[in-house]
Amino acid sequence: MAHGQAATMKAVGAAAIQHKGLSRQGLLERAFAFAFRGLVYAQIWEDPDVDMEALAIQPDSRMVAIASGGCNVLSYLTAGPAHITAVDLNTAHVALNRLKLAAARHLPDYAAFRRFFAEADTPENIRAYRDHVRPLLDEVSRRYWEGRDLIGRRRIRGFASGIYKRGLLGGFIGLAHGLARLYRVDPRELLSARTVEEQRAIFDRRLAPVFDKKFVRWLTDQPASLFGLGIPPAQYEALAGDEPAGMAAVLRARLEKLACDFDIRDNYFAWQAFGRGYGKEPAAPLPPYLQAANHALVVSRVDRVTVRHANFTDHLAEQPDASLDRYVLLDAQDWMTDAQLTALWREITRTARPGARVLFRTAAAPTLLPGRVPDDILGRWDYAEAQSRDLTRRDRSSIYGGVHLYVLRG
CATH class of the missing domain: 3.40.50.150 (Vaccinia Virus protein VP39)
Known part of the structure; x- marks a missing residue:
């Protein structure tokens, strides 16, 4: 294991592990610390x-x-x-x-900066990194980005293929999209809404029923299933305590607010959740x-x-x-x-x-x-x-x- 990953695991473990190793909660906490060792959030989720x-x-x-x-x-x-x-x-x-x-x-201008972090999915970003950023990036960060992830990909290549689809949260959102498709639901449908009323109609008709599926209710009742949201076991317990109907009901309510309470034209968090990246149009929210x-x-x-x-x-x-x-x-x-x-x-x-x-x-x-x-x-x-x-x-x-x-x- 790389030194940086070892340091991260030790530090996160000290923060997240509160129970003995052989207890159920202790095992979950150690599993979370292991999952948290790499990139978790390519985008922060606080407004x-x-x-x-x-x-x-x-x-x-x-x-x-x-x-x-x-x-x-x-x-x-x-x-x-x-x-x-x-x-x-x-x-x-x-x-x-x-x-x-x-x-x-x-980077030379706004267009290059936007392409790198808002689009984050073009080989031109790798050339921009080599020509403009790499020579002046600190050595530790350079080693990280030019190193390889667990499946052998150079990390900097994420900016050529969609960095927001990577990391623990990006993978979780991808799995959620895959699970929705099993029920013949495409979360991207919400991005086609032209009004908040249309957003509500799409959520009620297409997305909300997924949370009533037996498998989804079972899956979300497993604390490890939400590690991809960066939710440690202690936080899972706090969330679950809010809703007698279980974690599926909590997640449904939070997703309902994201989908229905704000105009999608102004909410880049909704684009990340339902589109797995920022919008491409010049007026897309950022x-x-x-x-x-x-x-x-x-x-x-x-x-x-x-x-x-x-x-x-x-x-x-x-x-x-x-x-x-x-x-x-x-x-x-x-x-x-x-x-x-x-x-x-x-x-x-x-x-x-x-x-x-x-x-x-x-x-x-x-x-x-x-x-x-x-x-x-x-x-x-x-x-x-x-x-x-x-x-x-x-x-x-x-x-x-x-x-x-x-x-x-x-």
Whole structure:
């Protein structure tokens, strides 16, 4: 096993494994850590427009965010923070973030940048990588992208054949499409809808009945079946607890929101789920960092991003008191024990400036912090409950039960 993969497995295992090895839950947690060793998210699944509204980023904002696929870190640059540190335990995600930053710096124009990351399916991207990006990419990331995956493909070739069909999530979406086709349903049908009403009709008539199939109900009741969504066993239990009818009902409700609550012409998450990539038309919806109007801003600000292969809490422990004011945790807390949550929030509180903001997602609807983080820490923060409900409603990715915002008092 490559050193990077070994480091990722060790770090993810420390975060995700909470039970003894021979217990059922312990075996599931170790299987998840193994599955998580490579690329998981070629695209991040948290809505950056919702994030930027919640975070209220200012010119002096110093941010720390879990990197994941890098889409949101680069998109935050459009709001003009002073600095962003992107941290991740997964070496593939670190390499992807560094590739995106290098490409923004060195590709010749917006057309090349869009072709590389929005289309991501042409041999011209490999030539652009060799000519413009490779010479100036850091050595560790270069070794990753020029190395081979488990079936022998050079990883950089993903940008010639559809990077969004790769990775753990890309494979899961592909399998979901295959399963739908077994029932003579093509999820791409939804992309032909011309109105939200047509989206609803297609979902109700074609997609919703798939979740009533006996095999689908059985399959989704197996925690390992959702590893491809990046859902560890602890998070699976939180999701399943939301719905007495089982995980199929949870997934149906989340997919219904994705398919029906937002105009497909404005929701690139729906294009990824139902089309396995971004749309090809010039007006197709894209993340902020890939939009033509934002390209010059992103390019001019890429040097404000630092990418680190690190644990979030450990990184904060190295920072001075009152030195940061925006924190983006994604859904990482769903993995954590009470002790890990307490350690994290102790470091967040120590490093936070007055008015600092923390944003995170949860699989289930409620915030998970009360009763798990001591009152002497959590009591220094105000939970923006009404705003959090509104953010959850408007998050176009639609896969989370809750979006949560905390603001430091003082």
